[in-house]
Amino acid sequence: MAGKFNSDLHLDITAFGGQDADMCMNCGTCTTICPMSEDSGGGFPRRVIRLIQTGQQAKLEESLDPWMCYYCGDCTTNCPRQANPAETMMASRRYLTSRYDFTGLAKLFYKSALAEILAIVLVGLFVTGLFVAFHGPMVLNKVELNTFAPVHAIELGDWIMAAVLSFFLLAGAARMTWWTLGRRNMLRISPMIFIQQIPVFFVHLFTQKRWHKCGSHHSGIRWIKHLLLVSGYLSMLTLVLILLRWFQTDTVYPFYYPQRLWGYYATIALLYPTLDFMISRWRRKEPIHLFSEASDWIFLIMLFLTALTGIMVNIFRVGGLPMATYLIYVIHLSIAVPMLVVEVPFSKWSHIMYRPLSIYLAGVKQAVGAARTREEQSAEKIAA
Amino acid sequence: MESMKQETVQDSAIPHTPRVGVYICRCGGNISDVVDTDHVAEICRLIPGVAVSKVHTFMCSDPGQQTISDDIRQEKLDRVVVASCSPFLHELTFRGAVMRSKMNPYLYEHVNIREQCSWAHKHDPRGATAKAIQLISAAVGKLSHSTPLEKIRLPNHRRAMVVGGGPAGMKVAADLAACGIPVVLVERSDRLGGKLPILNRLFPNGQAATELAAKLESQVLSNPKIEVLLKSEVTTVSGFIGNFEVAIHGDFGPSGHATDIHTTVGVIVMATGFKPYVPTDGEFNFKRHPAVVTTVDFNALLSKQKGDARTFQFDGRCIRSIAFIHCVGSRQVDGVHTPAVDGRINTYCSRVCCTTVLNQALQVRQRFPDTRVYDLHQDIRTYGRGHEEYYTDASRAGVVFYRYHGQEPPEVTNTNGPTSPLRISVKDYLSWGEELEIEADMVVLAVGMTPGPCETLVDQLKLPRGEDRFLQEIHPKLRPVEISVNGVLLAGTSQAPMNIQETLAAAGAAAVKARAMFTTEEVELNPYVAEVDAHLCEGSGACLTQCEYDGALAMVEILQDGHTVRKAHVNAGLCVGCGACVAVCPTQAINVSGWRIDQYDAMVDGLVRDLTPTTI
Numbered sequence A: 001m002a003g004k005f006n007s008d009l010h011l012d013i014t015a016f017g018g019q020d021a022d023m024c025m026n027c028g029t030c031t032t033i034c035p036m037s038e039d040s041g042g043g044f045p046r047r048v049i050r051l052i053q054t055g056q057q058a059k060l061e062e063s064l065d066p067w068m069c070y071y072c073g074d075c076t077t078n079c080p081r082q083a084n085p086a087e088t089m090m091a092s093r094r095y096l097t098s099r100y101d102f103t104g105l106a107k108l109f110y111k112s113a114l115a116e117i118l119a120i121v122l123v124g125l126f127v128t129g130l131f132v133a134f135h136g137p138m139v140l141n142k143v144e145l146n147t148f149a150p151v152h153a154i155e156l157g158d159w160i161m162a163a164v165l166s167f168f169l170l171a172g173a174a175r176m177t178w179w180t181l182g183r184r185n186m187l188r189i190s191p192m193i194f195i196q197q198i199p200v201f202f203v204h205l206f207t208q209k210r211w212h213k214c215g216s217h218h219s220g221i222r223w224i225k226h227l228l229l230v231s232g233y234l235s236m237l238t239l240v241l242i243l244l245r246w247f248q249t250d251t252v253y254p255f256y257y258p259q260r261l262w263g264y265y266a267t268i269a270l271l272y273p274t275l276d277f278m279i280s281r282w283r284r285k286e287p288i289h290l291f292s293e294a295s296d297w298i299f300l301i302m303l304f305l306t307a308l309t310g311i312m313v314n315i316f317r318v319g320g321l322p323m324a325t326y327l328i329y330v331i332h333l334s335i336a337v338p339m340l341v342v343e344v345p346f347s348k349w350s351h352i353m354y355r356p357l358s359i360y361l362a363g364v365k366q367a368v369g370a371a372r373t374r375e376e377q378s379a380e381k382i383a384a
Numbered sequence B: 001m002e003s004m005k006q007e008t009v010q011d012s013a014i015p016h017t018p019r020v021g022v023y024i025c026r027c028g029g030n031i032s033d034v035v036d037t038d039h040v041a042e043i044c045r046l047i048p049g050v051a052v053s054k055v056h057t058f059m060c061s062d063p064g065q066q067t068i069s070d071d072i073r074q075e076k077l078d079r080v081v082v083a084s085c086s087p088f089l090h091e092l093t094f095r096g097a098v099m100r101s102k103m104n105p106y107l108y109e110h111v112n113i114r115e116q117c118s119w120a121h122k123h124d125p126r127g128a129t130a131k132a133i134q135l136i137s138a139a140v141g142k143l144s145h146s147t148p149l150e151k152i153r154l155p156n157h158r159r160a161m162v163v164g165g166g167p168a169g170m171k172v173a174a175d176l177a178a179c180g181i182p183v184v185l186v187e188r189s190d191r192l193g194g195k196l197p198i199l200n201r202l203f204p205n206g207q208a209a210t211e212l213a214a215k216l217e218s219q220v221l222s223n224p225k226i227e228v229l230l231k232s233e234v235t236t237v238s239g240f241i242g243n244f245e246v247a248i249h250g251d252f253g254p255s256g257h258a259t260d261i262h263t264t265v266g267v268i269v270m271a272t273g274f275k276p277y278v279p280t281d282g283e284f285n286f287k288r289h290p291a292v293v294t295t296v297d298f299n300a301l302l303s304k305q306k307g308d309a310r311t312f313q314f315d316g317r318c319i320r321s322i323a324f325i326h327c328v329g330s331r332q333v334d335g336v337h338t339p340a341v342d343g344r345i346n347t348y349c350s351r352v353c354c355t356t357v358l359n360q361a362l363q364v365r366q367r368f369p370d371t372r373v374y375d376l377h378q379d380i381r382t383y384g385r386g387h388e389e390y391y392t393d394a395s396r397a398g399v400v401f402y403r404y405h406g407q408e409p410p411e412v413t414n415t416n417g418p419t420s421p422l423r424i425s426v427k428d429y430l431s432w433g434e435e436l437e438i439e440a441d442m443v444v445l446a447v448g449m450t451p452g453p454c455e456t457l458v459d460q461l462k463l464p465r466g467e468d469r470f471l472q473e474i475h476p477k478l479r480p481v482e483i484s485v486n487g488v489l490l491a492g493t494s495q496a497p498m499n500i501q502e503t504l505a506a507a508g509a510a511a512v513k514a515r516a517m518f519t520t521e522e523v524e525l526n527p528y529v530a531e532v533d534a535h536l537c538e539g540s541g542a543c544l545t546q547c548e549y550d551g552a553l554a555m556v557e558i559l560q561d562g563h564t565v566r567k568a569h570v571n572a573g574l575c576v577g578c579g580a581c582v583a584v585c586p587t588q589a590i591n592v593s594g595w596r597i598d599q600y601d602a603m604v605d606g607l608v609r610d611l612t613p614t615t616i
């Protein structure tokens, strides 16, 4: 990490999409209005904005606050200075993601849409190239996807990709943990606490239940849509990573067969929310949709296209169109793979991990604090 | 006592049977709700010498005053007591009333039975009533020993001396001269203008300081009634209102050689201004790092900026960030700040530095958008009209504010050599008291005000200073530009930290006060000064050892019965009537007129007089 103080921190955050944070006069209206802020103890968004204004890079990077905000936008609506605190919170999440990533790619992609698109195109072309070079025989009288792209080969590719991405993702998670728990403190924390808090991570990963506290009237619906999206996403991930042999078959099972039903559910759960989010971002009716960064658009478009091409593979396969199936399959993977490679560790996707991890870390911190108070109290008792 | 009374000259004037009128005011219930005023009036009739004793609901009203006038005529009263509110309020009213009826105003006594009786003892009506009777009885006692007194009249020299040629001094001189009063303006430096030449764009209207200085200066220089003495200082001063003798030493002679001038002036106006606080060596790294400067230096740096750089320039370097620190040398805290040589710290607020900082910070942000500005304050005291806008604008222009507590001032450390940034650590209360670190290329210290150099006049005229060492007015509200030495007035920052607007307002007030002092050919002073009974004075000089007022008392040699004898002599213009001399005179030859020892004796007798009706 750089020095503690960074006089250009506000400019850095602006580069990640922050708006007018310099207009903030520290009144605290945003913090009062924010339904999520009360139990974080830090008084965000004001504190986060304050840290940015005052160039406190180290303190910002040690903070979990940006992750506690679910962007209802109420603070922005009520800010008397039009300092757009919500967008600053969003930008600081992007900033933190780029800081947790040690490769510098996240920073590059966030700051330059061109670089991100280029990376996606390159990886996409690479995948297409792999198919052009190594695809299996194309049976044309009936659909034999597993001959064109044998499932064990695809599975191997999946696992290699998953391993690489996990490495980057876990490296980011490690840095986040290291910084937020405090370099010196971390080693002193009892491993039991880390273990005890693990359920928290998974509960929040699957439910995002904290979001439910968000007071804004639209938040409920947004949460449900988001939940739908995550369930679709995780379903798809399970189907292609763990259950691929069961999922990618050439036999056409009846409609009600779980393999198909689950796949359809996942598709709808991906298509509907992404489409809906895109429309909202396009319309810019809500304050939260006023400012869309290229990274937001790319993420949604890629996810949408992945699901769309995925369902098309299914339609063509069930419809018995061999050539179309093979073609769209290559396109599907040429979108899905770059989407995962670029988005998962280096862009917006990573928040799926950072959000529950931040709540987990907050839980650890709290448990450590509680343990310390208990120790102090008993020490006092002994002294008395 | 009896025998001495016979001997004192004043006693010869006492009529054998004084006729005293006693008037008791109900003050619309303020007094009569507690004090039984009718009973008081009844009892007072029993006091020897009282001819009339009456009660009235509002003595100060026209009918109330008319009663006094009527009685003086019809009842042939020769002394009057009014028992009512505080003498601050109405002593002069009633003195005027008796004067209009051709009675000597000093044969009037005022008794305060509101603050001292009904208000002080509202739960003890009987006690309050008894006390009122005692106080009135004392006043009647004193009055029966009072003699008619006359105001002291002395010649009034129609000429004013203004010390200090800053905004305050220039304004007083110009205003007085415009009324036709000749002025001698004494300025120790080689130019007029005071601090104006070192200021830049002035708050609250952004006017150039040089422009304001030129305007004031032309008002002064264009008026032939003003004699401007540059590079000069007052060396000696003595005398009293209307009659100050001053000696001025300076380079104003025709050949430019040092010369002395002696002159007499009727009024002296102190416009000696302020000295900007100079941080001590190492205070916030001052003098240890070239980029730690004061707001005074920064004004000059601002004026010197050239071209259209987007970044502030200093020493040929780009300054990317500036931290302003408020309250340097002001609002100091005991135990935190090192006292000055006189052992004192400056606990007061200098009042102009907050807006000065914001004015400068805003100029930086507007002219050099690539220079970031940090503002470390305890409070933002932009109290004047149009000042708060500087705060709002600075805030909107992206100035980042930090708030520290006086007990925990920020610390400035040098990171690495004279061109490297400075590190500032501050416990910031806008961040919940977090310890924050800032790095800035430049640190500007908002220095406060300390009193200007006026020791000679202060010592020689015995001018009082406040706890903060600025000159002290008589009363902050009622007599804001007067000082307890009659004929000396205050203008501007010699009195307290002020901005230019307040300085000029104060100067205008001082000019009007000074002008009012010249309305008469003679100055009139209260007769309450010491007087010596030449027969009793044995010339011991004991009184001289006690008198604190230069020139008020002197031993003179006079011819008595063919011998030259030493006697004490009072200069009525300089005596303040404090009575220190009275206490030490072995022969009781010296007394304060209107408050003589025999009058005190009579008051004590009056206080203990038994007035129960049956005993009389």
Ligand SMILES: Cc1cc2nc3c(=O)[nH]c(=O)nc-3n(C[C@H](O)[C@H](O)[C@H](O)COP(=O)(O)OP(=O)(O)OC[C@H]3O[C@@H](n4cnc5c(N)ncnc54)[C@H](O)[C@@H]3O)c2cc1C
Residues within 6 Å of the ligand: B163, B164, B165, B166, B167, B168, B169, B186, B187, B188, B189, B192, B193, B194, B195, B196, B199, B201, B202, B203, B204, B232, B233, B234, B271, B272, B273, B274, B275, B276, B295, B296, B299, B352, B356, B359, B447, B448, B452, B453, B454, B455, B491, B492, B493, B494, B498, B499, B500, B501, B503
């Ligand atoms: C950094 C700074 C910035 C400021 N900016 C502003 C601003 O933007 N707007 C504003 O309204 N105010 C401002 N002020 C305040 C302003 O400077 C004062 O209000 C003003 O100068 C007071 O005028 P003065 O005549 O009382 O005193 P001074 O300006 O101090 O003048 C006193 C004069 O008396 C002379 N003198 C002193 N002692 C003697 C002596 N014994 N014999 C003879 N001559 C003597 C001195 O040489 C001097 O010429 C600022 C102050 C500071 C420190």
Ligand code: SF4
Residues within 6 Å of the ligand: A023, A024, A025, A026, A027, A028, A029, A030, A031, A045, A046, A049, A075, A078, A079, A080, A081, A082, A083, A084, A085
């Ligand atoms: S972001 Fe707006 S509401 Fe929040 S503290 Fe700043 S000015 Fe106030």
Ligand code: SF4
Residues within 6 Å of the ligand: B326, B327, B328, B330, B331, B348, B349, B350, B351, B352, B353, B354, B355, B378, B379, B380, B381, B446, B448
């Ligand atoms: S005016 Fe402001 S900077 Fe100056 S002493 Fe007062 S509070 Fe401090």
